[in-house]
Amino acid sequence: MNRKHREPLIHLSKRKELAWQKEWGIRLLAIVIALIVCAVVTVIVTGIDPIGFYKTMVAGAFGTARRRWTLGKETAVLLCISLALTPAFRMRFWNLGGEGQILIGALATTACMILLGNKLPAPLLILIMVLAALAAGAVWAMLPALCKAKWNTNETLFTLMMNYVATQLCAYFIIVWEVPKGSGKIGIINQSTEAGWLPIIGNRYLLTILVVAILTIAMYIYLTYSKQGFEISVVGESEATARYVGIKVSKVIIRTLLISGAICGLTGFLLVSGTDHTLTTTLAGGKGFTAVMVAWLAKFNPLGMVLSSLLLVFLSQGSAEITSIYGLNQSFGDILTGIILFFIIGSEFFINYRLHFRKAAK
């Protein structure tokens, strides 16, 4: 009868705050459902049995000591980039330029290794390399930040474009420095003298992991306990409020992006000097974008990002194993990662909102 004023079937309201156990419970549930869907998709497409699917995935990530170290290193690199992006994200500045900032840091590192290698004592050389990488990354992030602060230029699009400028710049220098001529590759830099290579502690990956571990804690303290960290949160919450309480918004934007870009540059340094010892245009390999998801999944909390970056690296290593064992195309891993991300992204809804179903008529 009274159709017009019927209550809608589902009514939404925003949740205040959820206990962290419940919050992670929902996320875990989403991941479990996602893994089941992934297994179903894999079975349909390839005919693998589902239990073998999970076993292979775990074995691919944790199976041998070497794989565990790779897992640790990959997690550290991804975590480092996410840490770099986080201060910007907390300010609601969408720095999608991680990719370019890493590359430009790597390029600066490479330039120092090639031009100054063998001319300076090792500690001084490495110090100069670090400084160059930090500065290069910072400059790359600061250009969009300056424009944002001054003219409110859209930072998402600006940082995105800067990635490709950096990529082409790297491509240019790779050809300038190519060894041997005509190969289109730089090859291993300073292979005989190892000038500018980070010293090996324990094994090749340990130093990178340690650096990132220290950085994680430092970033957590910076964001939660320092005055600057607080200013970042206020600007992110509301620029008007920030201005009202006397925070100089443009200064905070530029300062934060300097930090953000510098840490991306540092990641580039770690990759070139610590592990790869060469420069390619695919050095960052999409991690600048993956890190956006890592940071977002952890709600921009540096400690939570340890877990979320571990999860994403586990997924990519695990699915890489599946593709190689069952002779599938490499890209299958991207499909699986995509499916899992969709579920996690969707699950945030149930963390942020509450559903009220219409009560049955009495």
Next chain:
Amino acid sequence: MLDLSLFIPRAVMQGMPLLYGSTGETISQKAGNLNLGIPGVMYVGAISGVIGAFLYERSVGGAVGMNPALTILIPMASCLFGALVMGLLYCFLTVTLRANQNVTGLAMTTFGIGFGNFFGGSLIKLTGADVPSITLSATSNTFRTQLPFANTTGVIGKVLFSYGFLAYLGIIISLIAAHVLSRTRTGLHLRAVGENPGTADAAGINTTKYKYLSTCIGCMIAGIGGLYYVMDYMNGVWSNDAFGDRGWLAIALVIFTIWKPDIGILASILFGGLYILYLFVPTGTNLAVKELYKMLPYVVTIVVLIITSMRNKRENQPPASLGLSYFREER
């Protein structure tokens, strides 16, 4: 010297996928959805079309038995369907579940490119060919059917009439999109949703409907861009990762055209030209400089982005609520 009668047709063909992508993205952005999944959507559109064409070519057993209408319709329909599913997925996550648009878009790009390369790779395996690509020349020939007078009118024919029908369709779609966005009530509502969904909602506009429709239609248009690339530009050859970063370039084009699809027609050709300029500029032995030429489209986009924000003219700004989810009960 640059041979224009050679350069312009290449630039146009290079620009058309970008035009489709940017028209689709513009429609989506005007409703406030910053769809960073467009590169993925274009991959999915392309591979869906390829799968459709592949199955059809196989089922009738080669070029002889192929019905020209079906040869066009089947890949088109499967391409539109693939892109539509991606659009629905994006809308469900960002509009209904109010997820972060940047994160959703990036995940869709990962997924879409993976999807394209996986099924592309599987088809290549199916054909058992020696080269890592699929060739659908019969379908492609139908797609590239030229106007009858293209070859008889000299340079003009070459520059203006030598393209397949999808190129002209792309131009028509952008003109229609420009008209609808700026001259009709629907367009006005759509822009209102993109500028301030709260006000639009209060005025009785169904924001959810507009966001879904604009993004899904946008994705379908972008999907055709992927299909054009394979069937027309590449002569029906699919090889993995060949599409490259054109999807991001399409997003750059949206900014470059300051959210106006009709400007996009010329701008996409300009971008196409910039994209392939390095092939035409004599650099001698200095190959490295070519890499710097490839940077041009992005640098130009950045300059335009900065200038529009500096001049701060209201009609040239990004939609005010671009990238934000809308929840009615949020203050």
